[in-house]
Amino acid sequence: VATAGVEPGRIQPVRRRAAVAKAVLAIGAAAAFGGAVALSRAHNAGHAKQPLRPLGALPGYAAAVHRQVGTPGMIDPPLASPSAATHVS
Amino acid sequence: VSERAGFRSMGCEIVVAGASRASVRRIEELFEHRDRVFSRFRPGSEINRVNAARGGVVRVSSLFASTLRVALEAAEATDGLVDPTLGVALESAGYTSDFADLEPDPRPPGPPGSGSWRSLRLAGRLLSLPANVKLDLNGVVKALAVDEALELLDGDGFVSAGGDLAARGGVDVALPEGGAVRLSRGALATSGSSGRAWLRGGRLQHHLIDPATGRPAASRWEQVTVCGDRCLTADVAAKAAFLFGEEGPGWLDERGLPGRFLTRAGEELVNEAWERSLSGATACT
Numbered sequence: 283v284a285t286a287g288v289e290p291g292r293i294q295p296v297r298r299r300a301a302v303a304k305a306v307l308a309i310g311a312a313a314a315f316g317g318a319v320a321l322s323r324a325h326n327a328g329h330a331k332q333p334l335r336p337l338g339a340l341p342g343y344a345a346a347v348h349r350q351v352g353t354p355g356m357i358d359p360p361l362a363s364p365s366a367a368t369h370v371s
Numbered sequence: 372v373s374e375r376a377g378f379r380s381m382g383c384e385i386v387v388a389g390a391s392r393a394s395v396r397r398i399e400e401l402f403e404h405r406d407r408v409f410s411r412f413r414p415g416s417e418i419n420r421v422n423a424a425r426g427g428v429v430r431v432s433s434l435f436a437s438t439l440r441v442a443l444e445a446a447e448a449t450d451g452l453v454d455p456t457l458g459v460a461l462e463s464a465g466y467t468s469d470f471a472d473l474e475p476d477p478r479p480p481g482p483p484g485s486g487s488w489r490s491l492r493l494a495g496r497l498l499s500l501p502a503n504v505k506l507d508l509n510g511v512v513k514a515l516a517v518d519e520a521l522e523l524l525d526g527d528g529f530v531s532a533g534g535d536l537a538a539r540g541g542v543d544v545a546l547p548e549g550g551a552v553r554l555s556r557g558a559l560a561t562s563g564s565s566g567r568a569w570l571r572g573g574r575l576q577h578h579l580i581d582p583a584t585g586r587p588a589a590s591r592w593e594q595v596t597v598c599g600d601r602c603l604t605a606d607v608a609a610k611a612a613f614l615f616g617e618e619g620p621g622w623l624d625e626r627g628l629p630g631r632f633l634t635r636a637g638e639e640l641v642n643e644a645w646e647r648s649l650s651g652a653t654a655c656t
Contacts, residue, residue, distance in 0.1 A: 352599060352604045352607070352608050352627075353601075353627075354557070354598060354599060354600060354628045354629060354644065355558055355599050355600050355601075355605065355629075356555040356556040356648065357552045357553065357554055357559075357598045357629055357648045358555050358649065359552070359649050359651075360543040361543060362543050363543065363551075364544055365388075365543055366542045366543070366544045366554075367544065368531060368559050368560070368596070369383075369533050370534050371383065371532075371535065371560075371561065371562060
């Protein structure tokens with residue numbers, strides 16, 4: 283920008299305003315970027331929301347698997363004459 | 372609370388002990404309802420409607436869907452040995468009506484029908500059944516009904532349905548072909564080829580189908596009794612151990628399930644878990 287012939291007293295305030303405007307834009311862009319990152323971490327399923335931990339079987343899952351493959355009951359020697367009978371099916 | 376009550380359902384005698392008259396009535400209704408839904412021998416049953424719609428997608432009741440899921444879990448847990456898709460194989464062997472109504476049939480068995488439980492697709496209540504598959508859920512349905520009926524008892528007692536027995540509070544139980552144990556917790560189930568057998572084409576057939584051949588299994592065992600935490604566990608494990616043949620006792624031991632095996636010659640063999648239980652050791656917990 284040609285400033286020849288412009289009075290020094292008028293150019294200085296314009297330069298200050300331009301510098302302030304650049305600073306405001308830079309800070310605003312940084313804030314918008316930071317906000318977007320925070321929001322995406324909070325709402326996007328692909329982003330970890332908590333610190334990462336190694337995978338391990340949850341107790342409920344392990345119990346379900348155990349149930350699936352079978353859990354024994356309990357038998358003992360008879361105490362008296364049988365009062366029930368099981369047949370073949 | 373009744374000392375003991377009985378009625379017939381699902382082709383066998385149901386015995387209930389430890390239930391009030393009202394509870395016995397509820398248990399009878401429970402079995403009747405399950406039979407209405409899952410019997411292949413009742414023309415209006417849901418399973419017949421589902422089997423008739425094979426080759427497409429059919430919407431099933433929530434009871435049917437949840438029972439089928441249990442049956443598929445049983446198939447997964449037994450490497451496909453206890454397979455709910457053996458309806459065609461059972462019909463080929465001649466099991467086409469209530470066992471009490473079966474008569475010797477001189478015709479040879481039909482072509483075998485192998486198991487294909489992995490071919491089913493169940494999404495919510497929508498079931499896709501391949502055209503060559505028919506379901507038979509009888510095994511898990513009866514065991515589930517016994518487990519459910521036990522919850523309806525008013526106090527200690529037991530519910531028994533053919534080879535399935537579940538108890539609350541401990542009961543001394545006579546075993547098939549002699550012997551007895553005290554069932555302190557859980558359930559006992561006995562599966563074998565002698566209970567439901569019939570003649571087809573001059574050869575003895577039974578309802579325990581080997582999914583690999585689609586024919587009644589030629590197991591070393593005549594019957595297998597298993598103790599599980601629930602009747603479902605015991606029943607599925609007993610069928611699997613029967614079908615595993617020589618490997619049956621070890622397969623049960625790997626899971627800590629006590630098992631008693633009878634051969635066709637009448638010899639008795641028990642696995643380590645059964646032996647430990649009756650010798651007073653604490654491994655069977």
